[in-house]
Amino acid sequence: MSDTPDAPTLDAVIAQRFSRRDLMRGSLAAALAAGMAPQAVAADVSAFDFPELTVGVDEHLHVAEGYEARPLLRWGDPLFPDAPDFDPRKQSARGQERQFGYNNDFVGFIPLDAAGQRGLLVVNHEYTNAELMFPGLGAADRKGVIAALSPEQVAVEMAAHGGSVVEIACEAEGWRPVIGSPYTRRITAETPIALTGPAAGHPRLMTEADPSGRRVLGMINNCSGGVTPWGTWLSGEENINYYFSGVLPAGHAEAGNAKAIGLGSPQYAWSRFHPRFDLAQAPNEPNRFGWVVEIDPFDPSSTPKKRTALGRFKHEGAAGARSLDGRYVVYLGDDERFQHVYRFVSEGRVQTERADNADLLDSGTLSVARFAPDGTGRWLALVHGVNGLDAGNGFASQADVLIETRRAAKRLGATPMDRPEDIEANPRTGRVYVMLTNNGKRTADQEEPANPRGPNAFGHVIEIVPDGTDHAAETFRWEVLVRCGDPAKPEVKASFSALTTKNGWFGMPDNCTVDGRGRLWIATDGNNRRATGRADGIWAVETDGPRRGTARHFLRVPVGAEMCGPCFTPDDATFFVAVQHPGEPDEEGALGSYEKPSTRWPDFSPDLPPRPSVVAVRRRGGGRIG
Secondary structure: OOOOOOOOOHHHHHHHHOOHHHHHHOOHHHHHHOOOOOOOOOOOOOOOOOOOOOOOOOOOOEEOOOEEEEEEEEOOOEOOOOOOOOOOOOOOHHHHOOEOOOOEEEEEEEEOOOOOOEEEEEEEEOOOOHHHHOOOOOOOOHHHHHHHOOHHHHHHHHHHOEEEEEEEEEEOOEEEEOOOOOOOEEEOOOOEEEEEOOOOOOHHHOOOOOOOOOEEEOOOOEEEEEEOOOOOEEEEEOOHHHHOEOOOOOOOOOHHHHHHHOOOOOOOOHHHOOHHHEOOOOOOHHHHOOOEEEEOOOOOOOOOEEEHHHOOOOEEEEEEEEOOOOEEEEEEEEOOEEEOEEEEEEEEEOOOOHHHHOOHHHOEEEEEEEEOOOOEEEEEEOOOOOOOOOHHHOOOOHHHHHHOHHHHHHHOOOOOEEOEEEEEEOOOOOOEEEEEOOEOOOOHHHOEOOEOOOOEOOOEEEEEEEHHHOOOOOEEEEEEEEEOOOOOOHHHOOOOOOOOOOOOOOOOEEEEEEOOOOOEEEEEOOOOOOOOOOOOEEEEEOOOHHHOOOEEEEEEOOOOOEEEEEEEOOOOOEEEEEEEOOOOOOOOOOOOOOOOOOOOOOOOOOOOOOOOEEEEEEEOOOOOOO
16 A cells, blocks of 8 residues: 555546646646746856856765755665565565666656656666676676676566656655555566557567567666656667677578667677577567657556657657647657667647547657758658668668668668767757767768767767757757867867856766756766766756856766766756766776675665665755756
8 A cells, every 4th residue: 555545546647637738738847837937147147056066086976065965766775565675685586676676867757746746756777787786796897797697686687677667755854755656667678568650560570479579578778768748758778789699590681680780799698598688599589679668657557668650779868849730759869879860750749638649659750860061950751662761772661661770861861970869859949959978989081060070089969949940840950059078178179168167068968858947957978087087967058148058067976877867846946867887987898896896875885785876956945956
């Protein structure tokens, strides 16, 4: 039973929170924030009023003065009344299925009341660091860790993947999980999930275990995502190639497809105990991953759905916006060097009744971006039979286009980008922000205006303005908002505003969010002592007026960690962030270990390992963040 006896029923929550007005405004958060006017400031005054945090690298979490940052959910925390307490030396798959999962990337918040003091937190669990999770594995190299894993440890890993739905409540002492909530749910690497849309049932999705090609077990490597206006959670599968071992039979038809998605460098031992992850035994299984998954957080008995109309690639983000005629638009990044920026526009319009949007994402047009040198751009439709996407070029149907989205995008001449990650639309301005993390493989002769540095060690941020302020428009304008890195080093060619301090610049933009006042906040992945002299964290970035391109440091993570999942409550009074893989060494490619992590944050106990966590940030004394 819930420890909140007056908890509303599912039907009551949906009726109350997803009204006609909410859907017409485009999102629940927008509906609650609609009364907030844009922040009015003088031209020479920052849109942000927090004291800037000093950069650095140490084992602690730091936030700007006047704020507090408290872990809300840690790996292993019990989510159900019957869940075991976290004991790293007595882990089991059954226990992990009832506990909060491992590395947290996307975080979304869906309010359950008008005040925003109760809500559903939806969290992706991207991947696991076995060497930091289990005692005794050591950290000599990845192959050694893989070889040492037992069947039960692999089962724990699979249970720690996927995602969590957790009801949370804000009380006098802060936010807490509601244990026993009727909405609590864990999704793992073995949860039954439906394949829907144009590719569902295609022979390339069929396996011996699933001859229908319509039902797959689990979602894996779920990175960023989004929350829809009708209150569902979109979760993007990213580096799915790491989970498959073995070699395809000689001359197999999927050989080119496997190479394009990066199969051949396994990072997990799953195939030793689960034949579906062995390419020789299940060559079609990889085609059943790499999709955007839609989940109904209000119904824990519902079947998640992989929406194949949104394409198959290494998904980073699935944030949405509304077109002028009411269709739903999802922006998507493919997080790998020289990959692309995508946009999906639904065929149907968002309806006022929540149930009428149940399959809205199964029909629509997926497009890929071409950035022209003159600051204009065009969305190129990935439609079978058009522009060479036909049988003569290996695309016999729309299913083939979607299964091999990368190949289709290159066929159309899309712009190869520097690791497109999160993409967010600003609901107040209609502008869209694209995080491009870096690309050390781009050479100087491959520089072009949308990717202006080769090599690009520190990444950049692009701002897109849809023509006619319509997210469904075929064309757009674009410019680089900032080129990241140290502005004091001319060879870096960074382009922050001159008002940015030595603490304000950053590298490797990854996730981002826009708060209720239309202000941009950016999380990073890849800063460290050697690369930038600072840990990853959150930076607030000005996007308007004479201070455009000015960044200010707000929060930094412990050594070895990555900053993910920035998300505000609708009143901007709480900022949820995710601290991923704390305890890793502060250098690229090295492994930590359970016995010798770089930090034991957040518990700092010699008996406990570092624990990836979701953190709630609030202003001391109350009020809006920033």
